[in-house]
């Protein structure tokens with residue numbers, strides 16, 4: 001059984017896809033908790049399913065390290081990222097950079113989904129940047145989080161066309177459609193040991 005903690009910051013549509021997919025595939029994957037850096041609307045999806053949630057606000061801590069330590073404490077309280085049960089931490093629209101100490105503690109069992117074809121367009125405005133660059137194609141990437149910003153080893157990517165009429169919203173929604181399926185596929189393959197993160 002792969003125990004998973006999902007981290008979000010916003011609407012949580014990627015989280016919803018994971019919740020729906022794993023509810024059907026419950027013998028191999030269990031989302032044991034959902035964490036956020038604010039009272040994110042997406043937390044409601046977990047609460048509706050009786051899945052525990054936790055909120056660790058950066059403004060409640062003096063340093064980013066102390067915030068990250070509290071975040072990790074909450075994750076470990078649900079049996080993930082411990083020595084015996086590493087499990088998997090999935091950042092799905094979690095808009096915070098995790099400090100190096102946190103990443104080192106949990107690597108490589110910490111993955112992120114990013115709405116661009118990394119290494120193109122890293123950072124918090126990937127969709128806007130792809131449009132501004134006049135890209136005719138972009139995509140979505142699932143990667144291992146390392147100490148950098150969207151720089152960790154790439155696990156899987158999917159291309160998405162950019163249409164001349166696209167706005168940031170329409171393009172991001174088209175990317176998210178692919179992103180949701182790709183993230184579910186990668187988490188399932190990790191659970192089935194078809195992807196070995198330690199080998200990437």
Ligand code: GRF
Nearest residue numbers: 010011012013014093113115
């Ligand atoms: C996703 O596109 C993710 O890659 C980006 O933020 C979006 C989150 O979408 N970091 P949602 O909150 O899951 O709907």
